[in-house]
Amino acid sequence: xxxxxxxxxxxxxxxxxxxxxxxxxxxxxxxxxxxxxxxxxxxxxxxxxxxxxxxxxxxxxxxxxxxxxxxxxxxxxxxxxxxxxxxxxxxxxxxxxxxxxxxxxxxxxxxxxxxxxxxxxxxxxxxxxxxxxxxxxxxxxxxxxxxxxxxxxxxxxxxxxxxxxxxxxxxxxxxxxxxxxxxxxxxxxxxxxxxxxxxx
Amino acid sequence: xxxxxxxxxxxxxxxxxxxxxxxxxxxxxxxxxxxxxxxxxxxxxxxxxxxxxxxxxxxxxxxxxxxxxxxxxxxxxxxxxxxxxxxxxxxxxxxxxxxxxxxxxxxxxxxxxxxxxxxxxxxxxxxxxxxxxxxxxxxxxxxxxxxxxxxxxxxxxxxxxxxxxxxxxxxxxxxxxxxxxxxxxxxxxxxxxxxxxxxx
Numbered sequence: 001x002x003x004x005x006x007x008x009x010x011x012x013x014x015x016x017x018x019x020x021x022x023x024x025x026x027x028x029x030x031x032x033x034x035x036x037x038x039x040x041x042x043x044x045x046x047x048x049x050x051x052x053x054x055x056x057x058x059x060x061x062x063x064x065x066x067x068x069x070x071x072x073x074x075x076x077x078x079x080x081x082x083x084x085x086x087x088x089x090x091x092x093x094x095x096x097x098x099x100x101x102x103x104x105x106x107x108x109x110x111x112x113x114x115x116x117x118x119x120x121x122x123x124x125x126x127x128x129x130x131x132x133x134x135x136x137x138x139x140x141x142x143x144x145x146x147x148x149x150x151x152x153x154x155x156x157x158x159x160x161x162x163x164x165x166x167x168x169x170x171x172x173x174x175x176x177x178x179x180x181x182x183x184x185x186x187x188x189x190x191x192x193x194x195x196x197x198x199x200x
Numbered sequence: 201x202x203x204x205x206x207x208x209x210x211x212x213x214x215x216x217x218x219x220x221x222x223x224x225x226x227x228x229x230x231x232x233x234x235x236x237x238x239x240x241x242x243x244x245x246x247x248x249x250x251x252x253x254x255x256x257x258x259x260x261x262x263x264x265x266x267x268x269x270x271x272x273x274x275x276x277x278x279x280x281x282x283x284x285x286x287x288x289x290x291x292x293x294x295x296x297x298x299x300x301x302x303x304x305x306x307x308x309x310x311x312x313x314x315x316x317x318x319x320x321x322x323x324x325x326x327x328x329x330x331x332x333x334x335x336x337x338x339x340x341x342x343x344x345x346x347x348x349x350x351x352x353x354x355x356x357x358x359x360x361x362x363x364x365x366x367x368x369x370x371x372x373x374x375x376x377x378x379x380x381x382x383x384x385x386x387x388x389x390x391x392x393x394x395x396x397x398x399x400x
């Protein structure tokens with residue numbers, strides 16, 4: 001399966017996917033990495049592993065639709081069947097969703113439906129929860145609300161800051177994102193309404 | 201510390217508190233169990249352990265305020281310093297909150313802030329989460345939203361129904377509710393805004 005990874009930043013979850021492919025855990029190929037930021041370190045990571053990595057400048061395109069059409073061209077040119085969002089800081093619009101419905105995954109640093117949106121780890125700390133975590137989910141037309149594939153808990157410690165909690169959540173993200181992608185690649189997920197059943 | 205437990209149903213969390221006192225884990229006394237339902241099995245449980253158990257009929261009192269004044273009388277008569285809600289199906293009003301601010305605890309079968317309100321386990325199943333759990337929190341003037349003392353995760357299994365998930369969450373409720381009460385009794389909780397810090 002040909003995968004596209006959309007990034008905006010350092011791309012540590014991209015690295016986790018690359019590592020899981022290189023180790024043989026994941027039988028798939030990243031055929032393109034696309035960034036909306038020219039200086040995203042994720043682009044350098046991709047290049048280091050000989051992966052096709054491109055910057056698509058949203059400022060040069062007049063609208064979200066035109067921007068996503070440009071991304072679609074890159075996806076089609078690279079025969080991508082699955083899109084992974086990995087720290088990609090834009091909301092997916094109708095253009096991409098229409099073409100890749102049920103084939104876009106995201107990872108979010110919270111136990112959704114709690115703490116959707118930006119700065120989820122800080123939201124968790126500020127709310128005073130004792131358990132946090134991360135979620136891999138299908139992307140739908142509402143922010144961080146699509147059907148959930150995998151979740152993992154992380155205990156909040158007494159002396160946690162946003163940063164220390166984020167670091168411990170990230171360790172779990174790096175585990176469950178490849179696991180979730182593997183389930184998709186192996187066609188082991190079945191939808192029942194908004195529930196995602198995992199076939200053994 | 202003299203504790204009141206407010207119930208409406210079978211009172212399995214009441215039983216967990218009773219057991220933790222009888223085993224010596226919790227150094228406290230349940231001085232009264234109050235039910236808003238005459239036929240609550242929790243009243244029988246209390247009586248079996250020689251605990252003062254009373255039914256206060258909300259229908260005989262004209263308003264929530266008058267009902268809570270009646271409960272307050274029972275609390276004062278029994279020198280209660282702490283109130284535990286254990287499957288008590290009424291929202292605590294200003295009258296009780298005013299007199300017992302920061303001294304009312306509730307247990308909720310979800311990882312709050314997710315799935316507040318009724319049928320939390322069914323909400324979790326319907327949402328398709330992969331991780332559920334339970335929360336002990338201080339009661340404030342908003343439903344299931346007060347400062348969180350303890351939380352515990354429970355994995356959702358592929359074949360879980362509302363009932364099987366509720367049963368596994370309940371096992372954890374029976375562990376964390378006595379633990380949370382012990383922290384209160386031992387004066388080991390400190391408030392920082394809405395965060396609850398646990399002193400070692």
